[in-house]
Amino acid sequence: MARVPAGDGAVYRGWMLSGERYAAMAGALAARGVTLRTGAECYRRAHELPGWYAAAVGSTPESAWTDGDGREGFRRACAALGDGPAVLRDYTKSLKHYWAEAAYLPDVADEAAAWRVASRFRELRGDDFAGGFVVRRFESFTGAEVRTWWVDGSCRLVTAHPDTAGELPPADVQVGVAEAAVRSLALPFVTADLVRRADGRWRIVEIGDGQVSDLPSGVAPGELIGALFGA
Incomplete structure (x- = not known):
């Protein structure tokens, strides 16, 4: 932060940050008189699926999500899609390179099988897990x-x-x-x-x-x- 000239506007270009870490960075810069072109609320709206999904309905796969990583919330999200195949991610990222074990849900109505995939996804994401599970209808x-x-x-x-x-x-x-x-x-x-x-x-x-x-x-x-x- 010390290298950023005080009193200027700025665009961040770097590693993916959580919404919380981005807000902390924006606050630290603001204390130096630097205003990020993308504020913390705008960053989160673009970076996390629940922030942008409503704007894209009809042009993106149907989706439902949870708040957190609980099983009951996940069951309700799957139920919202009904049945059929879906793709799993969290608010910010999928694990498509682990397709069979942590991304693809052959049938969201198969609760036990779907939860096995979700559990593996949660395990692999570890501390990087963001927000909650997102279940997206497969296209x-x-x-x-x-x-x-x-x-x-x-x-x-x-x-x-x-x-x-x-x-x-x-x-x-x-x-x-x-x-x-x-x-x-x-x-x-x-x-x-x-x-x-x-x-x-x-x-x-x-x-x-x-x-x-x-x-x-x-x-x-x-x-x-x-x-x-x-x-």
């Missing part, structure tokens, strides 16, 4: 995800997703599927990850705070800086 996607970067409600940059950096966005990517959601959130700097569903429709996988969203390899940091500041 069949085709192709790689695309990361779109939005500044004050306008899409400024379209890149590959960091997990598939070698797969460039297709020419027909429909960034407009996220426009209404992003604008209604009224946040200064966010990302929206998009993917094509098997029926051809583009869907929002998630929205995130742009300050902590990874750039894929091969994209120069200057491109993001230029997009952020309108260069």
Whole structure:
């Protein structure tokens, strides 16, 4: 903090922080007269699924979530989806690289099997577990995800997703599927990850705070800086 010039506005660009840690950082900077472009409440609204989900309803998989990691809350979240397959995450992250053991729920109506997956997810997330369980209805996607970067409600940059950096966005990517959601959130700097569903429709996988969203390899940091500041 001591290296941040006092009295200036600032954009954070770094590791993913919990909402609590980000608020503490914002407070420490404010004490030096530095105002973050993305305040603590805005950061949480972009970074945690319950903050942005309502804005994206209809353009993102149906979801239900818990407050905390209790089994009864998890059962109610699964019941809200009824039956069928779903994908599990917490407020900020999934464990898709542990797909069979800690991400995919073959049938949310199978309470015992679903809870085994949730328990493994909770174990693997450890102290990084954020907020509660999120159960998202499974949708069949085709192709790689695309990361779109939005500044004050306008899409400024379209890149590959960091997990598939070698797969460039297709020419027909429909960034407009996220426009209404992003604008209604009224946040200064966010990302929206998009993917094509098997029926051809583009869907929002998630929205995130742009300050902590990874750039894929091969994209120069200057491109993001230029997009952020309108260069």
